[in-house]
Amino acid sequence: xxxxxxxxxALRTHFFADEGAVRAVDGVSFDLYAGRTLGIVGExxxxxxxxxxxxxxxxxxxGRIVSGSVLLRRPNGTVEDLTTLxxxxxxxxxxxxxxxxLVFQEPMSSLSAYHTIGNQLQEAILLxxxxxxxxxxxxxxxLLAMVGIPRPSxxxxxxxxxxxxGLRQRVMIAMALAAExxxxxxxxxxxxLDVTTQAQILDxxxxxxxxxxxAVMLITHDMGVIAETADDVVVMYLGKEVEKGPVDxxxxxxxxPYTQSLLRSIPSVLAAPRSRLATIAGSxxxxxxxxxxxxxxxxxxxxxxxxxxxxxxxVMIGEQHATACHLxxx
Amino acid sequence: MTxxxxxxxxxxxxxxxxxxxxxxTGQVRAVxxxxxxxxxGETLSLVGExxxxxxxxxxxxxxxxxxxxxxxxxxxxxxxxxxxxxxxxxxxxPLRRQMQMIFxxxxxxxxxxxxxxEIIGEPLLVNGMRDPAERTRRVMExxxxxxxxxxYLNRFPHAFSGGQRQRIGIARALALNPSLIVADEPVSAxxxxxxxxxxxxxxxxxxxxxxxxxxxxxxxxxxxxISHRVAVMYVGRIVEIAPTAxxxxxxxxPYTEALLSAxxxxxxxxxxxxxxxxxxxxxxxxxxxxxxxxxxxRYATDACRTETPALTEIAPNHQVRCLRAKELSxxxxxxx
Numbered sequence: 001x002x003x004x005x006x007x008x009x010a011l012r013t014h015f016f017a018d019e020g021a022v023r024a025v026d027g028v029s030f031d032l033y034a035g036r037t038l039g040i041v042g043e044x045x046x047x048x049x050x051x052x053x054x055x056x057x058x059x060x061x062x063g064r065i066v067s068g069s070v071l072l073r074r075p076n077g078t079v080e081d082l083t084t085l086x087x088x089x090x091x092x093x094x095x096x097x098x099x100x101x102l103v104f105q106e107p108m109s110s111l112s113a114y115h116t117i118g119n120q121l122q123e124a125i126l127l128x129x130x131x132x133x134x135x136x137x138x139x140x141x142x143l144l145a146m147v148g149i150p151r152p153s154x155x156x157x158x159x160x161x162x163x164x165x166g167l168r169q170r171v172m173i174a175m176a177l178a179a180e181x182x183x184x185x186x187x188x189x190x191x192x193l194d195v196t197t198q199a200q201i202l203d204x205x206x207x208x209x210x211x212x213x214x215a216v217m218l219i220t221h222d223m224g225v226i227a228e229t230a231d232d233v234v235v236m237y238l239g240k241e242v243e244k245g246p247v248d249x250x251x252x253x254x255x256x257p258y259t260q261s262l263l264r265s266i267p268s269v270l271a272a273p274r275s276r277l278a279t280i281a282g283s284x285x286x287x288x289x290x291x292x293x294x295x296x297x298x299x300x301x302x303x304x305x306x307x308x309x310x311x312x313x314x315v316m317i318g319e320q321h322a323t324a325c326h327l328x329x330x
Numbered sequence: 331m332t333x334x335x336x337x338x339x340x341x342x343x344x345x346x347x348x349x350x351x352x353x354x355t356g357q358v359r360a361v362x363x364x365x366x367x368x369x370x371g372e373t374l375s376l377v378g379e380x381x382x383x384x385x386x387x388x389x390x391x392x393x394x395x396x397x398x399x400x401x402x403x404x405x406x407x408x409x410x411x412x413x414x415x416x417x418x419x420x421x422x423x424p425l426r427r428q429m430q431m432i433f434x435x436x437x438x439x440x441x442x443x444x445x446x447x448e449i450i451g452e453p454l455l456v457n458g459m460r461d462p463a464e465r466t467r468r469v470m471e472x473x474x475x476x477x478x479x480x481x482y483l484n485r486f487p488h489a490f491s492g493g494q495r496q497r498i499g500i501a502r503a504l505a506l507n508p509s510l511i512v513a514d515e516p517v518s519a520x521x522x523x524x525x526x527x528x529x530x531x532x533x534x535x536x537x538x539x540x541x542x543x544x545x546x547x548x549x550x551x552x553x554x555x556i557s558h559r560v561a562v563m564y565v566g567r568i569v570e571i572a573p574t575a576x577x578x579x580x581x582x583x584p585y586t587e588a589l590l591s592a593x594x595x596x597x598x599x600x601x602x603x604x605x606x607x608x609x610x611x612x613x614x615x616x617x618x619x620x621x622x623x624x625x626x627x628r629y630a631t632d633a634c635r636t637e638t639p640a641l642t643e644i645a646p647n648h649q650v651r652c653l654r655a656k657e658l659s660x661x662x663x664x665x666x
Contacts, residue, residue: 224594273574277526
């Protein structure tokens with residue numbers, strides 16, 4: 001495989017509140033490659049969104065990256081550790097939106113209601129490439145056409161509230177790609193959309209990835225979306241990566257009890273009508289009441305005494321396939 | 331089986347007002363000639379994309395809003411059949427006890443200033459159970475029914491997780507022994523691992539108490555796990571209604587086929603050619619002529635543009651609203 005574009009190494013982002021520290025991201029490592037999709041999946045509170053915010057250095061206070069590195073290969077070949085850069089500095093601002101494009105979940109609240117679509121797209125274009133207003137408008141129209149918006153030369157003057165949810169998400173994707181980034185991070189890009197619109201948007205991301213050899217990082221809670229789009233998968237639980245590997249191994253040979261239980265508990269259109277679902281006991285602990293040892297142990301069907309006291313280390317259990325679980329400890 | 335609810339030709343129009351005088355310049359036909367029935371102990375799911383009218387339909391049945399036309403025949407405990415659509419607010423009161431609702435968002439549907447005992451006990455109090463000891467006994471019974479420890483009685487909602495709050499909402503809905511429960515997206519705000527617990531709980535409660543569910547949802551996977559029958563809506567109309575297995579395995583309407591095909595299957599080996607629908611859902615204030623689905627339908631003919639298909643029975647218990655239903659052979663989920 002080629003060199004990775006982005007390497008995240010042992011990233012830890014904690015939030016320091018009066019009640020104590022929340023270890024929102026607690027030791028996450030993965031690589032992004034051009035032309036490949038990395039899926040990050042987990043339930044609420046697993047740290048998947050804080051991971052993206054840490055990469056882009058937009059973690060809100062009282063959150064802070066406490067250790068680890070985010071190594072980005074720049075177009076000129078040098079490698080930059082984003083965790084060492086000032087968050088507001090020129091380099092970080094070039095990278096954010098320039099080399100790494102971002103698509104959020106809520107297309108309604110991420111677009112301004114006071115400016116036209118074209119206006120916002122032009123801003124994104126001119127920020128990274130001062131080509132002049134006229135050329136920027138032409139490029140905005142091209143971008144809208146590229147993401148499959150009908151009548152782009154008219155829609156460029158529309159406001160976000162005049163568009164449907166699916167079209168708004170297309171505009172967001174156009175904006176993320178305005179500066180021709182090599183990495184696209186999509187944080188729950190289809191969660192607010194209907195299933196037929198979701199299929200359209202996932203198709204669009206796939207097509208654009210092929211055309212531009214993009215490295216895509218897709219964050220979602222939906223195992224179906226992961227199965228559909230990802231090449232590699234990281235499964236997270238309470239800030240830890242519990243298992244990672246190629247998509248086929250994750251779905252057909254999952255090794256961590258959490259991944260196994262999660263896959264069993266998802267409803268499927270292929271199931272028998274009115275069949276009961278397998279459940280995971282209990283619920284996700286409150287961030288301040290994080291269990292000792294392995295964070296999953298109170299809910300784990302295969303728990304051993306050691307799980308209550310010691311956090312497991314990650315071990316390789318196959319080609320590119322790793323898990324952090326005492327069942328597989330050497 | 332006793333039919334507990336019979337909805338006949340239900341309509342709900344919302345006026346579009348414009349200008350300074352607010353004159354009515356058009357109508358949004360949110361629900362347009364919707365008919366279906368639910369038996370005691372049965373789950374019927376209403377599915378469709380946002381804006382298809384599924385929530386409006388459920389709100390009409392509960393008379394949270396007044397329907398513009400049609401009948402909603404509800405069979406009361408006493409065995410009488412009443413048309414909910416026609417009743418005055420005062421006459422509705424005794425019926426409200428028998429039809430209850432479970433809401434989507436467990437965070438905003440519980441009053442943060444009331445304890446669990448007060449939240450679940452309120453419907454009892456309102457309906458005349460004045461004795462506090464008796465009320466507490468019933469609340470404990472209900473907590474047990476939804477598998478929450480009775481020690482939680484005096485806690486406030488903020489102390490509970492999303493799944494636990496949804497259990498509290500279910501206990502409140504069950505307090506008055508209803509025969510019909512309308513559940514509008516009851517699990518869509520929950521995490522997957524918790525979603526499974528609530529779906530199972532709803533299945534158990536139905537078996538134990540003989541409840542009928544009208545389940546409104548957009549997630550077809552969840553619908554498969556909970557329904558006896560499924561009705562698919564598109565722009566205010568039911569386009570197909572059938573037993574769950576028939577609808578998923580052998581859909582007869584092109585919209586159902588496309589909807590099923592769009593659901594991501596949690597298996598990377600089944601990435602298949604999907605039917606990706608072009609365009610967006612039609613605008614219900616200005617729906618396309620003929621069959622509302624024709625602009626997005628890959629099987630549409632000239633007749634579909636002009637002729638409005640009627641909901642017709644194509645197999646036992648299987649109705650479809652498509653001119654070409656008899657000749658088309660469509661793919662279900664098994665074929666994906």
